Amino acid sequence: MKIKTKLYLLLLILVLVVPLAVTGGKKKAAETAEEAVEAVPAGDEIDPWILETRRGLEKYRGSIDPSFRGPDGQVPTWDTELVLTLSEVEKLKRGGYTVAFNMDGAQGEYHEAMTKGIKDTCDHLGMKLIAVTDAGFDPTKQKSDIETTLAMKPDLIISAPVDKVSAAEAFRPVVEKGVKLVFWSNQPNGYVHGRDFVGISTSMPYDQGVFMAQQLGKAVGERSKVGIIYWEQDFWIVNIIDDIVRQKLKELYPNIEVIADEGFGNVNDSEGVAAAMIQRFPEIEGIYASFNFPAQLSALACKSAGRDDIKIVTQGVDVPILIKLLTLGENIAAVITDTPYLIGVNHVLLGAHGLLGKKAPQYTLSPSAWYTKANVEELWKLSMRIPLPAEVKDLLK
Numbered sequence: 233m234k235i236k237t238k239l240y241l242l243l244l245i246l247v248l249v250v251p252l253a254v255t256g257g258k259k260k261a262a263e264t265a266e267e268a269v270e271a272v273p274a275g276d277e278i279d280p281w282i283l284e285t286r287r288g289l290e291k292y293r294g295s296i297d298p299s300f301r302g303p304d305g306q307v308p309t310w311d312t313e314l315v316l317t318l319s320e321v322e323k324l325k326r327g328g329y330t331v332a333f334n335m336d337g338a339q340g341e342y343h344e345a346m347t348k349g350i351k352d353t354c355d356h357l358g359m360k361l362i363a364v365t366d367a368g369f370d371p372t373k374q375k376s377d378i379e380t381t382l383a384m385k386p387d388l389i390i391s392a393p394v395d396k397v398s399a400a401e402a403f404r405p406v407v408e409k410g411v412k413l414v415f416w417s418n419q420p421n422g423y424v425h426g427r428d429f430v431g432i433s434t435s436m437p438y439d440q441g442v443f444m445a446q447q448l449g450k451a452v453g454e455r456s457k458v459g460i461i462y463w464e465q466d467f468w469i470v471n472i473i474d475d476i477v478r479q480k481l482k483e484l485y486p487n488i489e490v491i492a493d494e495g496f497g498n499v500n501d502s503e504g505v506a507a508a509m510i511q512r513f514p515e516i517e518g519i520y521a522s523f524n525f526p527a528q529l530s531a532l533a534c535k536s537a538g539r540d541d542i543k544i545v546t547q548g549v550d551v552p553i554l555i556k557l558l559t560l561g562e563n564i565a566a567v568i569t570d571t572p573y574l575i576g577v578n579h580v581l582l583g584a585h586g587l588l589g590k591k592a593p594q595y596t597l598s599p600s601a602w603y604t605k606a607n608v609e610e611l612w613k614l615s616m617r618i619p620l621p622a623e624v625k626d627l628l629k
Contacts, residue, residue, distance in 0.1 A: 275319030281356055282315055285349075285577050288614045292599035300438040302595035303419055303468040309593045311433075311578050314585075316357075324584055325358030329387040331583065332362055334377045336392035336416075337369035340550035342572050345616040349576020350390065352617075357584060362386060369465075369499075371398040378402050382409065388583040392416035396466060403428075412586035414579050417469040425594050430586035433578040435570030436600045437469050441476025443602050444520060444545050447566035448477075449485040451543035452518035457491045459509045461502055461530055463522045464495035470522050473547065477520055491516060502526030506533035516542060524548035524567070531556060531563040539563075549603065549612075551621050558605055558627040567603045573617040574598040 293310055302308055316324075331354050335343060347364060354361045363381050367374035371394045381389060382405060389406055392415065393399030399420035406413055413429040417437075423429055452458060458481075462474040481488055492509045496502040502521065510516060510533060519534075519542060521527035527546030534542045543565035546553070556564040575598050585592035603611055608628060612620045 275317060275322075277318050278315045279318055279321050282577075282581065285574060286312065288610075289571065289574070289599050292601045294439070296436075296597070297438050302432060303472075304425070306425065306432070306594035308595040308597050311574065311581075311596050311598050313593055314578055314581050314596050316581065316584060320584070320588055320590075321357060324587065327358070327387075327587065329357075329359045329587055330362045330385070331359050331388045331390065331580065332381040332384065332386040333364045333579075334374065334381055334389060334391035335364070335366045336374065336394045337367055338392075339366070340552075341616060341618065341621075342548060342550055345572040345618050346576040346579075348617060349573040349578075350580055351576075353577045353580035357580065359388075359580070367394055369394055371395045371402070374399070375402040378406065382406060382411070386411060387587060388412045388414065388580075390414045390416065390579045390583065393418045393420050394467075396421050396468070412583050414582045414586070416575065416579065418467060426591070431582040431592040431594060431596060433575055433582055433596045434469060434598070435575065436597045437473045438476060439600045440547050440568050440570065441473045442480050443568045443600065444473070444547060444566070445477050445480035445484055447568070447602055448481070448518050448520050448543070448545040449488060451545060451565035452488065454485060455487045456517045457489045457513070457515050458518040458520065459492035459494070459513065459516050460490060461505055461509070461519060461521045461526055462493070462495050463499075463526070464497050474522055496526060499525045500529070503529035503533050506530035507536065510534065510537045510539055510542070518543040518545070518565075520544075521546045524550060524553045527564065528552055528556070534563045549616070551624060554603065554608065554624050555627065557603060558608070558624070568600060569603060569611065569615055570600045571598045571615040573615060 296308055300308060333350055351361050362384055365377040367377055374394045389411055396418060400422055403420055407428045415429055415432045417434040419432060425431060448458060463470050481490060491513050494505050494509055496505045519530055521530050521544060524546055527544050530544055540561055542563055544563045545566045547568040549567055549569045553564060553567055556562040557567050578596050578598060582592050582596060601611055609620060
C-alpha cells in the first residue's frame with residue numbers, strides 16, 4: 233500500500249512539474265529566439281534614405297513609351313529600380329571609396345543641384361567627393377580634366393561626354409585603369425555597358441520632348457507659325473529631344489506650321505539665329521529653343537525686335553529663366569525641367585553598383601515635368617533641393 237501511494241505521488245509530481253518545466257523552457261527559448269531576431273540587422277531591406285530622395289515625384293512617372301531607347305539601343309528603366317540594401321550600404325561605408333565629377337558644361341543652379349545630389353549620396357554611402365570640374369563644353373578641356381582627376385586615383389568617375397567621338401579617346405585611360413565610370417545622358421562611341429562603363433543616369437528625354445511640344449502648342453494656339461532653334465552639336469540627349477519636339481508637333485498640332493528650323497553651333501550664336509529668324513519670318517508666333525541658354529538669348533533677340541508677343545518654350549531651369557517665366561511681358565512661356573538633384577543621386581547609386589560588382593540598369597531615368605506659377609515652389613523643392621532664391625519668391629507673391 234505504501235509503495236502504491238509513493239508511486240502515485242511520484243506520478244502526480246511528474247504530471248504537474250514536467251509540463252511546467254517544458255513550458256518554461258519553450259518560453260525561455262522563444263524569448264531567446266525573439267532577442268536574436270531583434271539583434272540581427274535587416275540587411276536585405278531597401279535603404280529608406282534612397283526611397284526618401286524620391287518621395288513626392290511619384291505622380292511624374294508614367295509609362296515609358298515602348299519605342300523609346302537609349303543612345304545605343306538601351307532599354308530605359310525608371311530610377312525606382314535603382315536601389316541598395318542596408319547591408320550593401322554598410323559594405324560601401326567600409327570601402328573608403330573616392331569619387332570625381334567631371335561635368336560637361338552645365339552651369340548655374342542646375343549644376344549646383346546635381347552636385348548637391350552627388351555630394352549628399354557620397355556622404356550617405358561613406359564616399360568622398362574629391363574633385364568637381366567643368367569642361368565648358370570644350371572637348372580639349374574635358375580631356376585635360378579627366379587626366380588631372382585620374383591622377384588623384386578615384387574609384388569612381390561621373391561625367392557627361394562633351395563629344396562622343398573625342399570622348400572615346402579621352403575616357404579610355406579611365407577604363408584601362410579599372411576606374412568605375414558612370415555617364416550622364418550620353419556615352420562615347422564604341423563603349424559597352426557593363427564592360428567599359430557601369431551605366432547611364434539621365435532625365436526622361438521622351439517626356440521632355442512631348443511636354444515642350446504640348447506647351448508650345450498651348451502657348452501659340454492651334455493655327456500658328458513657329459520656329460525651332462536647335463543645337464547642331466552631336467549631343468545625343470539634346471538631339472533626341474529636338475527630334476521628339478518635331479515629331480509631336482506634327483502629331484498633336486497638324487495645323488501648326490514650322491516655318492523655320494535653324495541650328496547653332498556655339499550657344500552664343502543663338503541670339504543671332506533668333507534675330508535672323510524673326511527678321512526673315514515676321515509672322516512667327518512661337519519658338520522652341522533646345523535648352524535654357526539659347527532660349528534666354530532668343531528672348532533677347534525678341535526684345536531687340538520689339539516682339540514681346542513671340543512665345544518661347546524650352547527646358548532646363550535656372551534663376552534667370554524662372555524670372556522670365558514669372559514676369560509679365562517676357563517671352564518665356566513654358567520651362568520644362570528634369571530633376572537634377574535626383575539625377576546626381578542616381579549617378580552615385582549606379583557607381584555603387586559597379587563598386588559592389590552588382591549588375592546595374594542600362595539606362596536609368598528620373599522624371600520630368602513643367603513649371604507653372606502655381607507649382608514653382610513645390611517643383612523646385614522636389615527637383616533641385618537647394619533654397620529657392622528670394623528674387624523668385626518675390627515674383628510668386
